[in-house]
């Protein structure tokens with residue numbers, strides 16, 4: 001091991017070895033994927049039962065430890081799907097969402113889930129404008145719901161909605177109350193996505209020092225309103241959050257949640273966590289894209305069409321020698337494919353490599369003619385040239401000799 005080069009040690013990706021110089025707690029995490037619940041709350045999205053069960057199966061194949069299957073009181077059909085997923089025999093534990101009411105918990109218990117996520121907002125804004133009730137009244141009902149679930153032998157996550165706008169002492173008091181009632185998890189929800197990595201670290205630190213994390217583990221649920229959901233989730237994990245929440249393609253309320261595929265690649269590259277099977281990430285991304293009818297941005301990390309596309313001559317010339325020069329990880333690692341694009345920025349080495357790939361080698365004059373044509377087309381028509389068109393250009397040049 002010691003004498004191996006980085007490339008030999010990590011043949012599929014580059015590890016961020018700068019991590020060796022920073023002091024953080026050993027990260028110990030599990031993933032709770034909430035695509036089927038928060039992801040489905042994306043406006044306009046309604047997964048079918050078959051779609052939900054298939055996505056659950058694929059999350060399980062990746063090795064995600066917990067799947068939040070839905071919010072059973074939403075409808076009878078939703079309840080039926082949650083129950084069906086809970087009975088699929090997956091390795092992942094299944095949970096579902098409940099408001100802080102006995103009725104919601106009863107409905108969830110009927111679904112055979114491993115644990116319920118009982119949520120309550122305790123920020124002044126939510127107490128005043130949503131519940132129109134005092135903190136004490138709401139906490140009383142919530143703690144009864146926690147006790148009711150535990151008395152029925154089911155696990156509990158007590159989730160503080162809008163935790164990041166809730167006074168920290170209030171949050172700690174509520175989490176301690178949940179801990180006294182043997183809640184298995186307490187969740188910090190950054191419901192409106194206001195955190196940054198520094199404040200995520202600070203907040204998790206405060207909670208970590210206040211509760212017994214051996215008994216009651218900390219969860220982190222981040223939204224992406226400022227584009228920081230993944231960064232905040234990772235900062236929280238570094239500070240001691242155990243259960244981290246994700247959605248495929250980062251779908252979810254408004255700007256969405258922390259994207260599963262980004263979290264998984266970060267766990268590999270930054271923290272050396274290798275236990276998740278990443279080979280079907282692109283396929284799962286496409287499945288959720290089709291089921292949600294939400295396109296994935298072309299430049300989306302890990303699963304976007306451009307994640308492994310290269311046009312610039314300098315890049316492609318180097319990639320043809322060794323893809324690691326411009327790729328953090330090999331596309332095959334996530335079930336993706338490398339695309340070498342012919343465009344305005346294509347160089348001679350790149351063009352020679354690409355035409356060789358489609359079966360041609362040209363004499364110098366022909367090659368120069370082709371190169372000039374490519375530059376003219378791509379600049380005047382402001383587009384790239386695909387393989388079929390490139391082949392026609394090559395054929396035309398060769399035919400001129402006949």
Ligand SMILES: CC(=O)SCCNC(=O)CCNC(=O)[C@H](O)C(C)(C)COP(=O)(O)OP(=O)(O)OC[C@H]1O[C@@H](n2cnc3c(N)ncnc32)[C@H](O)[C@@H]1OP(=O)(O)O
Pocket residue numbers: 038041071073074075098099100101119120121130131161191253
């Ligand atoms: C941060 C989050 O993501 S929270 C989850 C959001 N997800 C959803 O809303 C899922 C889709 N929702 C629904 O299908 C419906 O809103 C239902 C089935 C949950 C509830 O429907 P309705 O009974 O018609 O209530 P409605 O949606 O009008 O209002 C929500 C009610 O829940 C109450 N409520 C909201 N959160 C909580 C909570 N954590 N604990 C207890 N009560 C709550 C509200 O105060 C309001 O009560 P009220 O009817 O006494 O005023």
Ligand SMILES: O=C(O)CCC(=O)C(=O)O
Pocket residue numbers: 038117119159160161162187188189190191219221223
């Ligand atoms: O913390 C949780 O488990 C869920 C809360 C949630 O969905 C939110 O506040 O956005």
